[in-house]
Amino acid sequence: MKAIVTVLGKDKVGIIADVAMIMKGHGVNICDISQTLMQEYFTMIMLVDLTACKLDFTELQALLAEQGKTIGVDIRVQHQDLFDSMHRI
Amino acid sequence: MINTRDILETIKMVDDQNLDVRTITLSLSLLDCADSDGKKAERKVYDKVMLRAGNLVKVGERLSAELGIPIVNKRVSVTPVSLVGAPSGNYVGLAKILDKAAEEIGIDFLGGYSALVHKSMTEFEKDFLATIPEAISETKKICSSVCVASTRSGINMDAVALMGKIIKDLAHRTADNGALGCAKFVVFANAVEDNPFMAGAFTGLGEGEATVNVGVSGPGVVAAALKKCKGADLTTVADVIKKTAFKITRAGQLVGEKAASLLGAKFGIVDLSLAPTPAIGDSVAEILEIMGLSSVGGHGTTAALALLNDAVKKGGVMASGMVGGLSGAFIPVSEDAGMIKAVREGKLSLSKLEAMTAVCSVGLDMIAVPGDTSAQTISAIIADECAIGVVNNKTTAVRIIPVPGMTVGDEVSFGGLLGSAPVMPVSDVDSSEFIERGGIIPAPLHSLKN
Numbered sequence: 001m002k003a004i005v006t007v008l009g010k011d012k013v014g015i016i017a018d019v020a021m022i023m024k025g026h027g028v029n030i031c032d033i034s035q036t037l038m039q040e041y042f043t044m045i046m047l048v049d050l051t052a053c054k055l056d057f058t059e060l061q062a063l064l065a066e067q068g069k070t071i072g073v074d075i076r077v078q079h080q081d082l083f084d085s086m087h088r089i
Numbered sequence: 090m091i092n093t094r095d096i097l098e099t100i101k102m103v104d105d106q107n108l109d110v111r112t113i114t115l116s117l118s119l120l121d122c123a124d125s126d127g128k129k130a131e132r133k134v135y136d137k138v139m140l141r142a143g144n145l146v147k148v149g150e151r152l153s154a155e156l157g158i159p160i161v162n163k164r165v166s167v168t169p170v171s172l173v174g175a176p177s178g179n180y181v182g183l184a185k186i187l188d189k190a191a192e193e194i195g196i197d198f199l200g201g202y203s204a205l206v207h208k209s210m211t212e213f214e215k216d217f218l219a220t221i222p223e224a225i226s227e228t229k230k231i232c233s234s235v236c237v238a239s240t241r242s243g244i245n246m247d248a249v250a251l252m253g254k255i256i257k258d259l260a261h262r263t264a265d266n267g268a269l270g271c272a273k274f275v276v277f278a279n280a281v282e283d284n285p286f287m288a289g290a291f292t293g294l295g296e297g298e299a300t301v302n303v304g305v306s307g308p309g310v311v312a313a314a315l316k317k318c319k320g321a322d323l324t325t326v327a328d329v330i331k332k333t334a335f336k337i338t339r340a341g342q343l344v345g346e347k348a349a350s351l352l353g354a355k356f357g358i359v360d361l362s363l364a365p366t367p368a369i370g371d372s373v374a375e376i377l378e379i380m381g382l383s384s385v386g387g388h389g390t391t392a393a394l395a396l397l398n399d400a401v402k403k404g405g406v407m408a409s410g411m412v413g414g415l416s417g418a419f420i421p422v423s424e425d426a427g428m429i430k431a432v433r434e435g436k437l438s439l440s441k442l443e444a445m446t447a448v449c450s451v452g453l454d455m456i457a458v459p460g461d462t463s464a465q466t467i468s469a470i471i472a473d474e475c476a477i478g479v480v481n482n483k484t485t486a487v488r489i490i491p492v493p494g495m496t497v498g499d500e501v502s503f504g505g506l507l508g509s510a511p512v513m514p515v516s517d518v519d520s521s522e523f524i525e526r527g528g529i530i531p532a533p534l535h536s537l538k539n
Contacts, residue, residue: 004096034093045093058154076100078157085343086336087095089407 001051002031002080005064007044009073015042018071026060027052042073047080099336103158107309107371108337110344111364112162113149114285115142115354116292116300119168119201127179131186134173138165138190138199141299141354146195148351156347158340161306161506165191166290167201171217180217184224184231191230198273200290202233205280208242208529218248221255225270226262232273232288236280238475240482244278244530249475252276253468253524257491260460264493267501271490272423272455276471278478278485283358283413289451289486300357301349302414305341305405306364307333309371311397315379326380327400334361334404342409360414361405362450363397365425367508373397373418374427385427386437394418395448415484417450423503423510424455432511433500439470439513447477452485457501457510460493465521467491472524480533 005028007019016035023030023046032047053060061077068075102108122133142165149163167173167187174180184202191199202224204214221233237252238244256271263270275289282293285302292300314333318325341359349356365373374385377393398417406412420442422428431437439456446452452474458467471487478485492501495512502509 006096006100036093043093043097045096058151061154076157079155081343081347082156082158082340083096083099085339086099 001049003048003050003077004080004083005046005048005075005077007042007046007068007073007075009042011037011040011042012072015071015073016044019044019073019075022064022067022075023048026063027054028060048077102307102310106307106313107366107368108307108340109159109161110303110341111306111362112164112285112304113145113160113344113348114164114166114290114302114304115145115352116166116283116290116296116302116357117141117168118292118296118298119173123173123176125176127177127182130174130177130179131182134183135186135190138167138187139193141352142194142196144352148348152344152347152351156344158344160344162198163196164285164287164290165194165196165199166285166292167199168292168294169203169205170201171204171214174217175213178213178216180220181224181227184228188228188231196230198230198232198287200232200234200287201292202231203235203291205236206248207236207239207245207278209245210248218251218255221274222258222262222270225259225273232290234275234277234280234289234291236277237471238278238479240279240479241532241536243532244472244475244479246472246524246530247527249468249472250465250524250527252471253464253466256467256489257464260491260493267503268490268492269503272488272503272507275486275488278475279483281414281484284415285360286362286364286415288488297355299352299354301345301352301354302357302360303341303345303348304360304362304364304414305337306362307337308363308365308373308376310337311363312370312372312376312379315376323396327396330397330400331404334401335408338405338408356411358411358413359405359409361402361409361412361416362414363401363418365419365421366506367424367426367429369426372425372427373420374425374431378427384431384434384436386431386441390441391444391448394420394445398449415450419451419454420445420449421454422456423508424506425508429509429511432513439515443473443477446474446485447481450484452478453487453489455488455490455507455510457490457492457495457512458515459496459512460491461496462491462515463521465524466515468524469520470515476530482535
């Protein structure tokens with residue numbers, strides 16, 4: 001299953017590295033990544049593949065949110081379908 | 090990959106602009122549960138609702154988490170109980186067993202304690218209508234509706250006269266809760282069979298076994314989009330609303346398809362609705378004010394609402410395979426912070442609301458009136474709404490609350506999504522002779538379309 005991960009938080013050194021390590025820990029494969037700074041806020045969007053992830057989707061959501069807090073960012077994962085539906089005809 | 094701006098836009102809509110799917114409503118046929126033995130009918134109804142809708146809340150919560158969009162309400166609508174209960178006459182027993190099932194499933198409302206009497210009433214329907222005050226006041230989650238008029242058949246004024254009495258009785262029986270019973274009872278002209286919204290949802294006879302109908306929402310999203318085009322002309326305003334409605338509806342379509350598949354049901358329709366909540370920033374009134382009215386209720390309100398209602402439909406139709414239900418902008422007073430404010434300030438009157446119902450999705454909704462308003466006056470208000478619906482070929486409805494012991498200036502609070510309503514003045518003109526005549530107001534000439 002493909003999903004969209006969004007990472008929002010105050011910019012600091014090493015966010016991408018930290019988030020990538022968390023993803024690796026759960027068997028989440030990063031397919032595409034885009035990142036920008038909006039004012040001082042770090043905004044990263046990743047397209048990920050969950051085929052190798054052993055966790056249930058809601059468990060993964062809870063774990064990512066929790067681990068995001070430890071590095072000071074908001075991590076959320078959502079099914080890709082909502083974005084596809086709303087922005088593509 | 091989808092572009093960053095689109096993804097952030099969706100997230101912002103959910104986080105800051107109250108975008109949600111208002112309801113997924115499982116529409117169930119109970120026709121096979123009719124039985125001349127009242128207890129057997131109760132068992133059949135209970136078993137069927139538990140079997141088909143038992144997982145509804147779980148499915149809703151799972152979809153909401155996966156997709157990242159709130160699904161506010163999970164609900165069930167059923168075949169009119171006036172029909173299912175007719176062989177046994179055990180109408181109230183069925184209401185109570187449905188209430189029990191609703192409680193166990195964990196849904197907030199179950200609709201379908203309903204009757205369709207828009208042309209005439211059978212004896213068993215008369216018996217059924219007489220049970221509405223008891224059934225609604227003695228259950229928590231059951232919603233009731235009665236269709237008393239249609240463009241094809243005219244207005245059944247005998248039924249209209251009865252509705253005023255039922256509403257007064259309901260108000261009296263639920264007086265301790267601010268006449269909450271009246272918030273769960275709605276009178277329709279041109280009722281629709283696939284409406285997912287309460288209190289008027291029921292499963293029509295043309296519907297299938299189990300169908301998921303979805304009601305979308307999102308006044309806050311439309312308001313946010315319009316704030317960005319200050320000074321633009323109204324053609325542009327309509328265009329912005331259409332584009333926004335498209336996106337909102339797509340979310341509803343997606344949720345409906347997934348929910349239907351998980352529940353083993355058919356996907357029915359998306360109801361293209363802007364349904365407000367009492368939350369700040371989730372108001373239809375606010376949209377009209379952003380268009381340039383200093384308050385909803387002033388001159389220009391009807392025109393602004395007509396534009397909004399039309400643009401919502403045009404944007405939504407493109408986004409969904411099947412559109413139905415009530416589709417349009419809702420204008421419930423107690424459930425919309427902007428409407429409440431305008432009534433409190435004396436800027437929105439019942440007459441203006443009546444005019445607005447000619448161009449909105451439904452009708453006079455969640456309006457509190459003084460407790461001493463007579464049954465005949467309430468029936469006369471219903472008759473006016475029916476006339477607007479019948480002549481304009483649209484659904485209209487009345488959900489009115491004569492709050493016992495309250496008068497103009499007081500305010501009744503229901504809490505939650507039902508919000509709070511300032512008591513509005515009604516005309517003191519006596520219409521009782523007109524109402525007591527009974528009979529049928531014949532269907533308009535344009536009903537003869539064949």
